[in-house]
Amino acid sequence: MGGIMAPKDIMTNTHAKSILNSMNSLRKSNTLCDVTLRVEQKDFPAHRIVLAACSDYFCAMFTSELSEKGKPYVDIQGLTASTMEILLDFVYTETVHVTVENVQELLPAACLLQLKGVKQACCEFLESQLDPSNCLGIRDFAETHNCVDLMQAAEVFSQKHFPEVVQHEEFILLSQGEVEKLIKCDEIQVDSEEPVFEAVINWVKHAKKEREESLPNLLQYVRMPLLTPRYITDVIDAEVSSIDGKYCSTYMFISFDL
Incomplete structure (x- = not known):
């Protein structure tokens, strides 16, 4: 050489x-x-x-x-x-x-033992599993374990698929504060304001006795100017009255004031 x-x-x-x-x-x-x-x-x-x-x-x-x-x-x-x-x-x-069956145990354990790779893998898996039926639960799960990227992804998903999300049990079981946070968000994507009103009514009806007092507070976040006069007279008046007449006058004040 x-x-x-x-x-x-x-x-x-x-x-x-x-x-x-x-x-x-x-x-x-x-x-x-x-x-x-x-x-x-x-x-x-x-x-x-x-x-x-x-x-x-x-x-x-x-x-x-x-x-x-x-x-x-x-x-x-x-x-x-x-x-x-x-x-x-x-x-x-x-x-x-990572599987659907083990991820709920695996992520907290990875956080406990500070195994960042496993935590990241679990978050990526859960993000791939986001669905209107589970996105609210995944968002809360991510927040509990300080998975910021997953929490934001679930939040965006719930806003993008709002009309489908509110049809599922996770929405019905939310607290009043969590419902407020979701429906007043300017980023929720809806073709009209009707699904927002219907989501509020369905949430209240699920536990009418405990939740009917929340109705006026929640209805103030429904954007009335975006609803048609026919929908207001034909649907809203009947729905609000069917829950409790005493809240109907409160809501009509809110609606016409807007």
């Missing part, structure tokens, strides 16, 4: 994956494992360094002065054994199996 060849760093792109595969094989044969995670009476042998490298939760556990630092067994609360198995598989393979 003639000439002088300059040194060169060569990246093989196979090393990291090969190491993960080897460590996963070692885990499954309980070789070189230095900690056992105990979940619901089931033991999961693992390697501290692998857990700490993937999770801030385990990193803090094994590098701080917490009591678990030197223990050979660590009890993990707040998740099921089947969920722990899925999470450990992710840690060692970078692959997570």
Whole structure:
């Protein structure tokens, strides 16, 4: 070979994956494992360094002065054994199996153990599952677990599909404040204001005795100028009166004032 060849760093792109595969094989044969995670009476042998490298939760556990630092067994609360198995598989393979059946357990567990990859995978899965029948529930679920992008996606979906969303049980079971927030939003997409009025009436009728006092407050968010005079006289008057006559006069004041 003639000439002088300059040194060169060569990246093989196979090393990291090969190491993960080897460590996963070692885990499954309980070789070189230095900690056992105990979940619901089931033991999961693992390697501290692998857990700490993937999770801030385990990193803090094994590098701080917490009591678990030197223990050979660590009890993990707040998740099921089947969920722990899925999470450990992710840690060692970078692959997570998300399904409709497991996502509601998997996402909170991923948040607990601070496994960002699993959390992201769950959020992407739930976003792909958005439907008029579940978007309000997914929005609340996302808010509970601080999944901002998923929460915003569900919010936009509920606004875009408002007429279909209000036909489902999730809408009927909302609190008054949540109904108000949805119907007064300027981003809801409707061909007319009729579905907004009908959504309010159906929500009140579902639990008439408890909800009829909410009617005047909710009806003030129905944009009356967008409704036809015929709809007001033929539909609205009859619907409001059928719920409770004493609220009819309140609503007519609101409507004509607008």
